[in-house]
Amino acid sequence: MRLTLSITLAARVRPKPDFSVKPDMSQQKLYYFDNNATTRVAPEVIDVMLPFLRDMWGNASSAYQFGSQVKKHLDDARAQLAALINADPKEIVFTSCGTESNNTAIHSALATSPGKRHVITTAVEHSANIKYGEFLQRRGYEVTFLPVESDGSLDLHVLDQAVRTDTAIVSVMWANNETGAIFPIEEIAAICRSHGVLFHTDAVQTPGKLKLDVKATGVDFLSLSAHKLHAPKGIGMLYVKKKTNYQPFVIGGHQERGRRGGTENVPYIVGFGRAAELAMSTLEDENTRVRALRDRLENAILKTIPNTVRNGSKEPRLPNTTNIAFDFVEAEAVLMALDQLGICASSGSACTTGAVDPSHVLTAMGISPMRARGSVRFSLGLYNTAEEVDYVLQHLPGIIAKLRSISPLDAKQPDNETFDLKSARQAKDEPAGQTR
Numbered sequence: 001m002r003l004t005l006s007i008t009l010a011a012r013v014r015p016k017p018d019f020s021v022k023p024d025m026s027q028q029k030l031y032y033f034d035n036n037a038t039t040r041v042a043p044e045v046i047d048v049m050l051p052f053l054r055d056m057w058g059n060a061s062s063a064y065q066f067g068s069q070v071k072k073h074l075d076d077a078r079a080q081l082a083a084l085i086n087a088d089p090k091e092i093v094f095t096s097c098g099t100e101s102n103n104t105a106i107h108s109a110l111a112t113s114p115g116k117r118h119v120i121t122t123a124v125e126h127s128a129n130i131k132y133g134e135f136l137q138r139r140g141y142e143v144t145f146l147p148v149e150s151d152g153s154l155d156l157h158v159l160d161q162a163v164r165t166d167t168a169i170v171s172v173m174w175a176n177n178e179t180g181a182i183f184p185i186e187e188i189a190a191i192c193r194s195h196g197v198l199f200h201t202d203a204v205q206t207p208g209k210l211k212l213d214v215k216a217t218g219v220d221f222l223s224l225s226a227h228k229l230h231a232p233k234g235i236g237m238l239y240v241k242k243k244t245n246y247q248p249f250v251i252g253g254h255q256e257r258g259r260r261g262g263t264e265n266v267p268y269i270v271g272f273g274r275a276a277e278l279a280m281s282t283l284e285d286e287n288t289r290v291r292a293l294r295d296r297l298e299n300a301i302l303k304t305i306p307n308t309v310r311n312g313s314k315e316p317r318l319p320n321t322t323n324i325a326f327d328f329v330e331a332e333a334v335l336m337a338l339d340q341l342g343i344c345a346s347s348g349s350a351c352t353t354g355a356v357d358p359s360h361v362l363t364a365m366g367i368s369p370m371r372a373r374g375s376v377r378f379s380l381g382l383y384n385t386a387e388e389v390d391y392v393l394q395h396l397p398g399i400i401a402k403l404r405s406i407s408p409l410d411a412k413q414p415d416n417e418t419f420d421l422k423s424a425r426q427a428k429d430e431p432a433g434q435t436r
């Protein structure tokens with residue numbers, strides 16, 4: 001009796017959940033230049049998803065009509081994704097994200113060839129590969145993280161030499177999320193084929209920006225993630241070439257023809273399918289209008305702000321990405337100042353135990369930790385306008401000048417490459433390990 005009463009009281013006093021969640025940014029216009037981190041869900045994508053949340057919420061694996069009708073839309077989305085990459089719909093396995101797709105490809109290659117305990121990837125991959133590679137090393141596997149050149153490119157001879165008789169898989173990203181550098185996937189696939197080794201590519205950053213054709217490139221596995229192409233977070237796919245030996249990573253029900261357990265996330269898959277269609281139709285816009293906006297932003301920054309340099313090669317590069325080092329400032333301070341103006345951009349640095357680690361991608365390119373810590377990525381997208389680029393260009397020079405005027409990183413230092421932040425701070429009687 002007492003228990004019933006207290007539950008009733010608790011229910012009565014509990015505040016109602018607030019479903020009117022909006023970012024604080026709703027007060028201020030958002031200038032979004034971080035499309036490699038995630039993209040806005042396209043209204044066309046939301047429209048096709050809603051019926052599957054409201055009305056057609058059946059389980060696609062159920063035998064009755066309420067299920068089989070849903071299944072039909074799941075199959076349509078599979079065909080839309082297959083069309084995006086020129087695959088057969090049967091070769092598409094839906095996953096929860098790009099990370100799961102990458103992990104699955106590598107796991108599958110190792111699990112289906114137990115005698116092979118070596119994996120090749122690169123030092124500039126997304127953490128989905130780097131961290132999984134380190135995990136495998138701790139489990140006794142051997143993982144080669146291939147180095148890159150100073151412009152971010154891969155030496156294919158080094159890759160060729162790295163392949164061993166016990167190599168189970170080579171996993172190399174198609175385009176880099178931090179610099180936009182594009183790797184020659186067709187040539188890498190040919191090298192792998194010549195050694196009889198499986199090849200996976202993380203193509204997460206490419207849809208809508210590059211033409212994707214798994215048949216022409218000859219890859220065995222390819223990962224995509226919906227939230228990079230104007231669909232929601234939490235849904236991804238793995239292309240698995242026909243007749244490739246395969247072992248699921250998520251083990252459970254017979255969904256995805258036994259290749260990935262877990263009830264299919266139909267609303268998100270349907271949205272992903274529509275986004276794939278849109279990505280094909282916007283390829284032209286990304287490669288002309290968005291590219292021109294990116295170039296205008298990059299050229300103006302390099303021209304008007306002293307001591308700036310583009311990280312990585314100008315080409316071959318994604319049309320939407322620019323990564324710029326602003327010497328003598330710290331990227332985190334730049335990003336905070338931009339944020340005050342409603343501008344979203346990012347740095348590849350990671351905050352670990354209170355200290356800012358420079359981007360592993362930039363340091364792998366031989367860029368000094370200090371220059372890497374002053375590097376900012378702007379990644380544009382379909383919704384960016386010329387006015388938005390102007391807004392950034394109007395404010396950025398002033399932000400950099402102001403930060404430099406109070407920075408312990410002294411522009412008079414002759415050698416920025418070897419300049420040491422810690423000593424500079426000590427020289428200015430400031431405790432090391434703090435960022436301004």
Ligand code: PLP
Binds near residue numbers: 128175
């Ligand atoms: N691979 C690349 C190149 C990425 O940029 C990302 C996300 O930033 C991922 C993989 C991981 O994708 P997800 O966030 O869907 O796990």
